[in-house]
Amino acid sequence: MNYENILVETRGEGARKTGVIRLNRPKALNALSDPLMDELGHALKAFDADPGIGCIVLTGSEKAFAAGADIPTLLQHDFLSAFNSQLISKNWEHILAVRKPVIGAVAGFCLGGGCELAMMCDVLYAADNAKFGQPEIKLGVIPGGGGTQRLPRWVGKSKAMDMLLTGRFMDAAEAERAGLVARVIPAEQLLEEAFKAAETINGYSAPVVALMKQLTNQAFEVPLTEGVKIERGMFHAVFGTHDQREGMNAFLEKRPANWKHG
Numbered sequence: 065m066n067y068e069n070i071l072v073e074t075r076g077e078g079a080r081k082t083g084v085i086r087l088n089r090p091k092a093l094n095a096l097s098d099p100l101m102d103e104l105g106h107a108l109k110a111f112d113a114d115p116g117i118g119c120i121v122l123t124g125s126e127k128a129f130a131a132g133a134d135i136p137t138l139l140q141h142d143f144l145s146a147f148n149s150q151l152i153s154k155n156w157e158h159i160l161a162v163r164k165p166v167i168g169a170v171a172g173f174c175l176g177g178g179c180e181l182a183m184m185c186d187v188l189y190a191a192d193n194a195k196f197g198q199p200e201i202k203l204g205v206i207p208g209g210g211g212t213q214r215l216p217r218w219v220g221k222s223k224a225m226d227m228l229l230t231g232r233f234m235d236a237a238e239a240e241r242a243g244l245v246a247r248v249i250p251a252e253q254l255l256e257e258a259f260k261a262a263e264t265i266n267g268y269s270a271p272v273v274a275l276m277k278q279l280t281n282q283a284f285e286v287p288l289t290e291g292v293k294i295e296r297g298m299f300h301a302v303f304g305t306h307d308q309r310e311g312m313n314a315f316l317e318k319r320p321a322n323w324k325h326g
């Protein structure tokens with residue numbers, strides 16, 4: 065597939081590298097058009113399938129991660145065409161099928177569908193100029209990419225309502241206080257820090273990383289007791305791997321582990 069709305073590259077020195085995807089529609093502040101979302105889904109799937117890739121960094125520009133769904137495209141729809149074309153669904157949730165960690169590195173505007181896409185990443189790092197918001201109410205609509213569902217889970221009901229009902233933006237410091245992002249980083253160091261975290265993750269056992277991601281995301285889907293039971297079963301299962309013995313032996317022998325990813 066030829067990419068026209070995203071830039072894709074591979075980073076890192078180790079055996080497992082980082083797949084980097086940059087949203088790249090600068091004239092529309094990376095508004096998430098259908099072609100862009102098709103390309104994003106394709107690139108995510110390709111990195112996920114590549115055994116040489118440990119994790120993925122998803123980012124935008126310094127000015128915008130993404131300013132939302134593409135408003136001119138939305139305006140072309142009525143109810144039936146929105147319903148029949150599966151607007152904001154058919155190509156929006158490919159990211160949720162990715163088994164490798166996706167680190168969202170957010171600078172500038174992260175609004176509407178942009179914020180919804182960011183919330184589908186596994187970890188979020190924000191540049192100090194990042195601005196988050198669900199301003200759909202100003203357009204006479206509600207969010208369609210999970211904003212009313214994920215935002216309250218991430219920042220709590222009161223702050224989510226405040227943002228959804230007023231359409232106001234939240235800066236990076238507030239996003240960190242609210243638990244929406246893991247860290248705030250000076251804008252010029254954002255990618256470097258995201259790549260560093262990715263390198264660290266790339267250095268661990270791949271199935272353990274994948275399980276960690278799956279179980280942590282599952283915490284938002286299943287009741288607590290059930291989730292802990294599933295975790296316990298998986299914990300027992302990792303004792304069937306080479307990497308469990310290798311990790312623990314390496315610790316006792318005071319040497320780096322030599323993972324076989326199995």
Ligand code: CAA
Nearest residue numbers: 091092093095131132133134135173176177199207208209
């Ligand atoms: N879709 C398409 N184009 C967009 C866009 C979007 N979501 N957001 C910005 N653009 C375009 C603007 O139209 C403008 O294009 P032109 O230069 O051709 O006029 C260009 O990007 C730059 O934007 P501004 O001139 O507005 O830049 P600014 O710095 O003055 O303001 C902004 C930046 C505050 C982000 C403002 O552009 C804005 O409010 N954008 C819309 C944000 C929004 O409402 N997002 C929600 C979309 S609906 C949605 O996402 C539904 C869903 O749940 C999936």
